[in-house]
Amino acid sequence: MQELIRRRSRAGFVGRAAERSAFRANFDTAPDDERHRFRFHVHGNAGVGKTFLVRELEQIARERGALTAYVDDSAGSVPEAMAEISRQFAAQGRRLKDLDRLLAAHRERRHEAELAALAALEAEAEENGRPSAGGRLVARAGVVAAGMVPVVGPLAGLLDSDQLAEGADRLRETLVARFRDHEDLQLVLAPEQVLTPVLLRELSDAPAPWIVLFLDTYERTGPYLDPWLHTTMTTDRHGPLPATTVVVTAGQRPLDTSRWGGLADFVTDLPLAPFTETEARGLLAAKGVTAEPVVEEVLRLTGGLPVLVSTLAESRPADPDDVGDPSATAVDRFLKWERDPARRAAALSCALPRWLDGDVFRAAADCPGEDAEAVYDWLRSLPFVTDRDGGRLRYHDVVRAPMLRAERRRSPRGWAERQRRLARAFREWREEAGAGRDAGELWADETWRELRLAETYHLLCAGDRDALAQALRDFVPACDAGAGVAARWARALLDAGQDADAEATAHWGRDLTAALDTEGITTALGLLLRHAALDAPTQARARLVRGDELRGEGAYAQALAEYDQAVALDPELAPAYRHRAGVRGELGDHDAAIADLDRAVALEPGNAWYLALRGEHHRIARHDAEAIRDLTESIRLDPAAEFPWASRGATHARAGDLEAALADLGRALDLNPDYAWALARRARVWRAMGDSARQLADLDHALTLTPDWPWARCERGDALRAAGRDEEAVADLNIALTLDPAYTSAYASRGASLTHLGRHAEALADLNRAVELRPGYVWALCRRAVLHAAMGRLDEARADVARVRELDSEAVERFSDTDRAVLGPVLAG
Structure with missing residues (x-):
């Protein structure tokens, strides 16, 4: 069948x-x-x-x-x-026999786990004299929190964080005691890790x-x-x-x-877009619907949506009257079976917002309070109203668009007033959500942004005089909040222009959307700067955001030019100085970066982040006293920020104050245990203190968090080499050089480990590459001198030693006894 x-x-x-x-x-x-x-x-x-x-x-x-x-x-x-x-x-x-066997074991073990968790809970309840009502739910919570099933469906609304935590802790304790076999435990807690290799193996066969x-x-x-x-x-x-x-x-x-x-x-x-006219006609013809007036009516009512085309075609209409009155609007069609005028009016009014929840429904629908909940439940049940994003309802476009046209044409003034009423409601909610916060915080808040966007859309639909200019000004911070937010803002302009038949608004929406889709935020803001009447502060902010985008693309020269224009347009724009400092730092000009941060700090003297950044640039520039000063003040202003603690710890480490360095880096890691940079820096302190075990532990943790970090890979490679684990060192250094093929010290370190492993030809190639990249690299020259001597190339070894003496007269004295034994004839000469 x-x-x-x-x-x-x-x-x-x-x-x-x-x-x-x-x-x-x-x-x-x-x-x-x-x-x-x-x-x-x-x-x-x-x-x-x-x-x-x-x-x-x-x-x-x-x-x-x-x-x-x-x-x-x-x-x-x-x-x-x-x-x-x-x-x-x-x-x-x-048949996938092995997989079926494991799946059966997984189901059995999971069932045992749920029963075990429930039994443990009931035993505890009996012991404490408490009833066990709801125990099965808490046991189930443990299964969810342990990752055995996703938190979806009715269960998601029944579990709170305390239940999840309680259930997870109880379940883990029970399972560890119950399942002695590691595979059984994994089948419960991480079934994919056990099942997937078996699936892949059987697929291969x-x-x-x-x-x-x-x-x-x-x-x-x-x-x-x-x-x-x-x-x-x-x-x-x-x-x-x-x-x-x-x-x-x-x-x-x-x-x-x-x-x-x-x-x-x-x-x-x-x-997949709705059917083209040709495709829709083909579907209708396949169902025997070919009469042109009927076809045109179906196309008009459905907008090409396949499910609606197919639904109307199934009844095999032979006359336009069978589809619906040819003069009737799509609204009449979609509400054809609803006779209650209050419900019909609510459905039409609720087409005006782009999305609905209970609050928006009450603001949009002219519905008596006692009937509102029932009407809202009815509205949610309509086939063209869907729940797309967690409780918010949306009309399908093919239904909403004709409803909007009908309402706007029926009463243009009434349309505008209802749009203003919705804008006022969204403004009240926005102001309530934003109370007591600055603009930067607000634009980072998705809830506040959505309310602002809805307010803007309704003002544009109402045709308010300043609405388009304000929407274009708001497009700048929307871009600063990310490409997704910018796209939503441009789309709102396009929607408002089409829904209100406002060509200027629709034109801006189309152009900004096209610019974002094809070139990105930089191009979209360029369009805005060229063609919109923006005041100087808004232009400066747009230049700042363009600079950030260009910086992210590695176009540093263009980014600097944008930041220069930003500060020229608005000399009080502190973030422009801060961001320009970042580019200058990345280009190695830390003195210029510090000068920019001086200006940013002068504009916002209580900004802990600006002080921390200036302290970091001082640290990189080896201005240790200034770095300690700025970082200490940043910590005083914001002691819960981990970055200044870590930066000050690194500064102490370079100055040789290892105890202070450990204290600061430890505090940074107390605040953020997964702070990879602080872990790698603390590893250097452990190295200086001769504690290789703790050094490797911190580097292992850092690389677990950031496996694609070349510097940490190289650091661990050095640590492994120092511990005599050269094979493992080479593995880490291979990864570091794959991630960064120009990593000079990684070539030198790998060359040293390859030397210890007796792979002299490969070692020489690496050391040659290190010296090629950095001709004055004393350590690499020393390693190459030892390698040349070990290979019997005494003239090349002498040349390397001579070069080392030119660069660092004391370096030769630092050769180890082992190196001296190899270099004996060279040093004697």
Whole structure:
């Protein structure tokens, strides 16, 4: 039956030709071909046809002989998703026996864990004479807090932080005592780590030419599947994934660029928009709807949304009257069955806000208090009203747009007044949220920003005289808050322009959105600076934000030019001096950076952060007394900030005051135990005190936190070399040089370890590279002199020693006895 249903559905499949073609062509390119893609991501709004397309892609994959599995939000965790994959593979003749065995053990162990936690709780309650009501919930809380299941569904609203903490602590204690076998414990606490290697191993043994996994409803499953998928596809933590594997994900949102942004060459993005007119007509024709007046009416009412086109087509309308009165508006269509005038009026009024919650509903709807809750519940049940972001309701665009047009045309003055009323409500909430805070804090607060944005949108829709100018001024701090916030601001301009038929506003929205999409914040602000009438302080702030963007891209000269213009436009803009100091410091001009920070501190003398930054630049410039002065004052103003403690500790360390250095760095780490820079600096103090065990412990911790930090890798490589662990040292130094191929001291250190390992040719190449990068590098010259002598190249050794004497006359005296034994003939000569 299922197969027959699939066949009939496929026979009626219309549209998405480009998406199907791209997916089909991928099977014609080998995995090692640069054109091959390992992941496809389908995304678009609800109703756009994602699941229908995914099912079509699954059939295409099967036609190519692929082993396939389809998983949606019925799988509530990674193990459940694996179980579904295994079940579907078995139905295709490929059983994953080892995985099934472990999944069964996982379910059994998890059940035992829940029972054990409950039993422990009930025993404790009986011992203390307390009732055990709610005990099962707290036991379940332990399972959630331990990471065995995601916090989703009804459970999420029932558990508070105390229950989670109590349950997690109790469960861990119980499990450690109960499960002596490490694998059993891991199956409960970290099942993915046990199950995934087995899944990958069995996939590698699968006889199929392709393996294709389809993960649907990704807006719900992504929070727990996406990190696992990223680790599995891009790292070897769980073992090799067969190169013939293709993953298709489908959800409402695009890919998480913070996780997948650097992997664009391996992913095909398939954004789904509503059907084009041609595609919609094709679907209607496939359903036998071909009469032109009927087709036009369907197209007008649906906006091309596949789910609505398909729904209207299913009734096989033969006349426009069957679809709806040709002269009727889309509003009449979507509210066709609602006869209660109060509900109809509320539905129309609530189309005005871009989003709704209970408070916005009461501000928008003219609804008596006693009826408001019932009407709101009814509104939430409407098929075109969806809960998209945690409690906020949104109308679907194809419904909201015609409602807005109808309301604006019915009463232009009434439209404007209702928009102003909503703007006033959002302003009151915004002012309440922002009371007692400065502008910088407010723009960092998402709640406050959303209220400000909503207020701005409604003022633009009302056509207030200064609304557009103020919205453009606000676009500058929106850009400072990040690209996502800037995009939302530009989109609000575009929406307001379209919804209120205000072309100037829509024009700005289109241009700013296009600039952000194609070039980014720098270009969007350039557009604003060229064409908007901004006052000098706003221009200065825009220049500051542009400078920050350019600095982030490494365009330091252009960033400095922007900061120069910012301070020229507004000499009192302290952040411009601070940010310019940062660029100058990165360029190595710490004296100029200090001068800029002098100005910033003069403008804001109580700013602890500015003082800390100036102290750090003094430290780097070796102005130790000034550094201690600034850092001490910063600590006095803000003793809970870890940065000045760490910087002052590093300053004490260089001055040789190791006890003071340990105290300050220890305080920084008390405030932030995962402060990698402070750990690495404290490791240097331990080295100076001869405590190699603590030195390595701090470096291990730092690298656990920041594994891609070249400096810490090099530091640990040096520490391992000093401990005689040269193989491990070389491994760390290899990573450091992969991360930073121009890291001079890493070449020298690796050369020294390779010398100890007897790999003289490789050691000489590294030491040569270090000296090439830094011709006056005394330590590298000393190591090379010893290596030359060990290789019998006495003339080269003499040349290196002579060069060392030129650079540092005392360096030769610091050779160890072992080095002197090797250099004997050279030093004697």
